[in-house]
Structure formats: structure tokens, C-alpha cells
Amino acid sequence: MDRNMKILVVDDFSTMRRIIKNLLKELGFTNIEEADDGQTALPLLKQGNFDFLVTDWNMPGMTGIDLLRAVRADANLASLPVLMVTAEAKREQIVLAAQEGVNGYIVKPFNGATLKEKIDKIFERVES
């Protein structure tokens, strides 16, 4: 896995963006950008050669599930690995996210070990 890969962290709560960013830094990732909802994230993704998207679900403007759909519908972004880190914990939501093509799903509250494990797993699959 390339530690220099470009990661976009999307969450409407700045506290959570900061926590995820710090955890990613601890895991050795340094090339991290932020967006506060799907609407601001999508143009960034379209321009920016991102290698990995970490997104919340429940956000004003454009939700994470709609962002995931938009990513999968865009020919240039369709294969972008997407990890959801969200407080949304209903089974139907996790099933929906899986159907829409999410690569990993973490429910808040979570910890650094879980984040590392899911990222490792996602890139194991992507690279194999």
C-alpha cells in the first residue's frame, strides 16, 4: 500500500474530520484533504486524482450514500475505494451501502485499530 496516496476525508463535523486525519497520520498517511459534505467533496474528487475516499453518511447538502452513488456513476471515479465511517447503524443501511458498492463500513464510535484493519483489508483486495 502506498503511504503517499491521496485521501479525501468527508464529514460535516470538524471534530471527526480531525480525528480521522490524525489517525491516518499515525498510520503513516500524510497526503490528506478534507471536505464537509458530498457537494463539496464531489468536485474535489473529479479534479484531484484521489486514491481513497473516507466518508460519513449523514451530512447536510449531499449525504455520503449519494456521494458513493455519484462516485460509482462517474467513469473516472468508479473504481475509487470508498470507506464509510458513520454513526448510521441500521442493518438496512449497511446492506444499502454494500449494494451501492462501498468497500468498507465502520460504525462510530470506532478506534484506530479498526480503521487500520479496514484500510489494510480494502487495499489487499484492490491490489490483488
Add this chain to the structure above:
Amino acid sequence: MTQTEEQDFQPVVGREKRLADARALVEAIENEDSAGEAQLIGELTAAYSGNIFDEVGRMTREVHDTLKSFAEDERLGALAEDEMPDARDRLRYVITLTEQAATRTLTITEEATPTAEQIVDRSQRLKGELAKVAASEADNARLGGVVDSMTRYLDSTTNCAERLKGQLTEIMMAQEFQDLSGQLLMRVIDLLEQLEEKLVGLLQITAPVRGAKGEDGRSAPVERAEDGVGPQLPNAGDNVVKNQDDVDDLLASLGF
């Protein structure tokens, strides 16, 4: 028949009159006097329905009085117009305060973590330099002793700083509460807004003089999983995952 049902059908006309009517009804049927039959059935029914009309009248008065006292209750007006918006502002302020506290804590942990890393790096470097000095002065027993105890001190410093780094990460993770509590509070604020709107609407119906605020008649938004429904409480039902293991199991069952 139960006690209440008996009471509900208590006729208002005396027993003698009812008996006479009943006998006359039998007679009318026997004589095939359909006009008389219809009239007698009407009279017999009226003996009971008089009570129902009284009851409806009483209920109507009660509803009227209740609505009147509702409209005249200043407390409800104050609740809808001042206290509920005030409660929302307070909750918003709680979100602001927790965000400030979380941000402050994150800033400090972000500053402290590199400090802990520096302590580890410098301790290890110093340990290496001391080892070189000790090796070049191998015959100096006194120096060797000093280097040994300093090395032990530097190792314990390294351990402490590593532990400190882990603890700083824990403190950072604990700030996650701000996101979760913030989301929950925003939902309560939403609920208050809806309640307030309904209460204002009701007050307008009962007392139109109260002013024309919030009359767009907008219906309460329906929660949709698609839009996100926010953090679930610990005692939520079976359709909610309890922890990351549940998520992983569910995804595994979908072939993940």
C-alpha cells in the same frame, strides 16, 4: 352485560309507558298497521336515544370548555412562542460548547504528540552516542557504570513517552463524543421545532387572535434511512448493529 353498558342504555322514559308502547307495537304488527308500527318503534327508540343526545351535548360542552381554557392559558402561548425556541437555542449552545471543548483538546493532543515523539527520538539517539563513548573508553569502569545507569534511564524515558503517545491518541479518540452527541442533539432540536409548529397551529385554531406565525402548514419530515437517521441509542432494536463485529458479520453475510 357490563355495568357501564347498562348505564349507557338507561332509558329516559318510564317503565309503564315503555310497556304500553311495546304492547301497542305487538298489536300494530298483528293488525298489519305499518304506520302505527313505525311510529311506535320511533317512540321506543327515542326512549333510549334521548340519553345519547344528552351525552353528545355534554361532550361538546367539555370540548368547548377545554379548547377555551387552552386558548386562554397564557402558559401555552409562552411555551410555544418563547420557551421552546429558547430550549432550541440552549441545545445549539451545548453543541457549540462541546465543539469548542473538543477542538481545544484536539489542538493540545496534536501539539503534545510530536513532543512525545521527540522525547523518544532524542532518548534513543543519546543512548546510541553514550554506547559509542562507553565502547571507546572500555577500560574506564567508572564511566561504564555511569553510562549503564543513564542507558537504563533513557530506556524508561522512551517507554514513558511511547505510553504517553498512546494515551494522547486515546484522548483524541474520546473527542468523538462531540460528533455523536451533536448529531443526537440536532435531532432533538428538530423535534422541538416540529412540536412548536404544531402547538402554534393549535393555538391559532383555538384563538385566532394570537397572531399569524407559522401558517405554512408544512407536515413533519419523515425519517428516511437514505438521508441518514443518526446515531442509534444503546437499547435500539434488532435492526440496529451493536458494534463493529455486527457490521463485519453482516457484510460477511453479503459476501464481503
